[in-house]
Amino acid sequence: MFTSKSYSNDCSQFCFICGIHSELVRPTEEIELTFALRQQNLDRLEDLLLLVSDPSSPQYGKYLTLEEVTALVRPSQLTQKVVRQWLQSNGVSNCQTVLTQDFLQCSMTAQVAEAVLPGSEFHRYVSDDHSLVRSSSLYQVDGDVLQHIDFVGGVHRFPPKGQDLNEVLTKRRSEAKFHLGVTPAALRARYNLTATDVGSAQNNSQAVAQFLEQFYHPADLAEFMAMFGQGFQHRSDVDRVVGTQGGGKAGLEASLDIEYIMSTGANISTWVFSNAGRHESQEPFLQWLLLLSNMTDIPWVHTISYGDDEDSLSAAYMTRINVEFMKVGVRGISMLFASGDSGAGCKHLAKGGNCFRPSFPASSPYVTTVGGTSFKNPFKITYEVTDSISGGGFSNIFKMPDYQVGAVEAYLKAQSALPPKTYFNTSGRAYPDLAALSDNYWVVSDRIPIPWVSGTSASTPVVGGILALINDQRFRKGLPSLGFLNPRLYQLKGRGLFDVTEGCQNSCLDEQVQGKGFCAAASWDPVTGWGTPDYPAFLAALLEGK
Numbered sequence: 001m002f003t004s005k006s007y008s009n010d011c012s013q014f015c016f017i018c019g020i021h022s023e024l025v026r027p028t029e030e031i032e033l034t035f036a037l038r039q040q041n042l043d044r045l046e047d048l049l050l051l052v053s054d055p056s057s058p059q060y061g062k063y064l065t066l067e068e069v070t071a072l073v074r075p076s077q078l079t080q081k082v083v084r085q086w087l088q089s090n091g092v093s094n095c096q097t098v099l100t101q102d103f104l105q106c107s108m109t110a111q112v113a114e115a116v117l118p119g120s121e122f123h124r125y126v127s128d129d130h131s132l133v134r135s136s137s138l139y140q141v142d143g144d145v146l147q148h149i150d151f152v153g154g155v156h157r158f159p160p161k162g163q164d165l166n167e168v169l170t171k172r173r174s175e176a177k178f179h180l181g182v183t184p185a186a187l188r189a190r191y192n193l194t195a196t197d198v199g200s201a202q203n204n205s206q207a208v209a210q211f212l213e214q215f216y217h218p219a220d221l222a223e224f225m226a227m228f229g230q231g232f233q234h235r236s237d238v239d240r241v242v243g244t245q246g247g248g249k250a251g252l253e254a255s256l257d258i259e260y261i262m263s264t265g266a267n268i269s270t271w272v273f274s275n276a277g278r279h280e281s282q283e284p285f286l287q288w289l290l291l292l293s294n295m296t297d298i299p300w301v302h303t304i305s306y307g308d309d310e311d312s313l314s315a316a317y318m319t320r321i322n323v324e325f326m327k328v329g330v331r332g333i334s335m336l337f338a339s340g341d342s343g344a345g346c347k348h349l350a351k352g353g354n355c356f357r358p359s360f361p362a363s364s365p366y367v368t369t370v371g372g373t374s375f376k377n378p379f380k381i382t383y384e385v386t387d388s389i390s391g392g393g394f395s396n397i398f399k400m401p402d403y404q405v406g407a408v409e410a411y412l413k414a415q416s417a418l419p420p421k422t423y424f425n426t427s428g429r430a431y432p433d434l435a436a437l438s439d440n441y442w443v444v445s446d447r448i449p450i451p452w453v454s455g456t457s458a459s460t461p462v463v464g465g466i467l468a469l470i471n472d473q474r475f476r477k478g479l480p481s482l483g484f485l486n487p488r489l490y491q492l493k494g495r496g497l498f499d500v501t502e503g504c505q506n507s508c509l510d511e512q513v514q515g516k517g518f519c520a521a522a523s524w525d526p527v528t529g530w531g532t533p534d535y536p537a538f539l540a541a542l543l544e545g546k
Contacts, residue, residue: 022123025133027111031122034153034286035104036320037083039073045323048072049330049366050403053484055491060546061480063332066296070100073327079148086145090116098294100327105290117141120155150320153286180379181451182441184228184263187462189381190437191535198233199268199468201475205239205299206468207271208261208461211284211306214251215274216258217446224259224444234266242291243274253305255445256453257461261303264465268472271299289324298333300471300481303370303464305338305457307359307391311347315397318360322398325366329484334471336464337361338456339371339432340391343506344424344517354508356393356424356517362431363395368485369431370460371528372438373500384532385520386503387438391456392518392526395428403487404430407524415521419513433486434497435528436462466533470542482542489530494523496538497531 025031051059064072080101087095087106095106110122110133120139125132135155180186187193210216218237225236238258262270273291275284285306292298310318328335345357362369371392373384394400400408408430412418436459443453471481482488500520505527507517518526 261461265468371432
């Protein structure tokens with residue numbers, strides 16, 4: 001029998017359930033659970049991803065179609081039969097799969113769900129206008145079925161504690177009365193984008209994903225472009241929304257994402273994946289991943305400002321999510337995640353003392369992670385230094401991938417004042433991979449221009465837009481999309497990027513590290529990665545060869 005770890009009593013992890021009330025779900029109430037079926041040929045999938053992403057490989061850029069990915073990873077007939085028979089024997093018949101056949105989404109009553117997963121007990125957790133259905137207790141899966149399932153979604157995981165951008169807004173306003181502020185014009189000046197650096201390829205596309213009740217308003221995007229889009233050709237409308245846009249007030253995070261990917265990756269077709277979840281028992285992040293496994297044509301660049309603490313998630317869950325990232329990367333899609341806004345993070349250990357707290361998916365070896373910087377002089381466009389909130393560090397779960405070993409080991413050897421080794425895992429996947437400005441952006445939300453908005457949720461769509469522009473140039477030359485960027489990025493060793501060498505990130509407020517995490521340094525570092533884009537040089541480097 002398998003026992004799943006429960007996280008629901010940890011208020012430091014799940015802001016949604018702290019200080020709210022819950023009630024038992026009626027036995028007849030409908031619940032939707034997602035069963036992740038065990039896939040095949042995962043070693044081959046990883047090998048193919050690295051081959052199609054490595055410019056020195058003859059297979060570079062020879063990406064797979066979704067149909068080819070399906071043929072590679074599709075669960076065995078035995079796995080599909082065992083899981084379906086198990087569900088049917090418990091009265092579960094209303095199930096839908098995806099094209100890759102490795103997920104089943106099933107509707108059932110709460111009474112049936114608790115019979116399928118002995119030990120589970122579903123409650124409705126209510127906070128203000130939001131509610132979720134989850135089980136706070138441990139559950140079990142029959143041993144004969146266990147080997148065929150990676151995890152069950154919709155049972156334990158609560159929304160992660162995200163950055164409250166309104167709190168950051170208030171903090172920034174109190175810190176300074178005057179500031180240049182980051183706008184599309186400032187970004188274009190700093191990263192050397194000219195008025196002609198806009199998209200024109202017909203087959204190009206980019207996307208952002210919205211979670212946690214975050215929605216953009218088309219009127220805000222149009223207003224933003226009218227105010228800040230002067231001087232370069234751009235679009236003021238999203239081409240496609242996948243999912244459902246919510247009503248009410250616009251989300252500051254969602255407004256930030258769409259306004260800056262479309263003003264940096266200007267004049268490029270843009271999609272929004274809106275993933276509020278159709279049901280209280282759904283997990284929006286998981287729903288987004290299922291969409292990617294069910295669509296034959298998706299944008300070439302995706303930027304996501306979302307993350308959990310690694311220690312709030314099971315290793316089985318994260319390992320399977322990594323497989324989903326590999327499935328996307330092998331199709332030639334670039335997946336960018338924000339590195340987070342808590343610096344190195346901090347966790348108090350039960351045995352006493354502290355350690356740094358890495359974030360996932362930022363720590364995934366199969367995505368490109370974006371950190372944050374600030375202008376050295378906030379009153380004019382100057383060189384950049386570390387933004388102290390920039391997330392970065394070393395995974396406690398995933399080993400350091402081969403593509404970054406040389407760069408990371410060089411950093412560790414060169415630094416004379418590293419944090420104590422008890423605070424981080426020197427052999428883990430190190431992040432971020434690169435960075436961009438993350439401090440004091442102007443955003444239009446609910447038709448109001450708002451200054452001082454900050455976070456790596458700002459830098460990530462900027463880098464995404466720049467990569468979409470580079471894809472545009474590659475497509476016009478008959479070259480494939482950039483796909484999974486990291487192997488090529490680390491081979492470039494900083495070419496085409498402004499190296500950030502000043503500043504440190506935040507961390508634990510204790511006697512040993514005194515609030516200081518890792519510091520920027522020459523070449524790669526775990527605060528700003530390889531640095532920030534110098535667009536003409538970055539473009540030239542990524543047009544060379546293949």
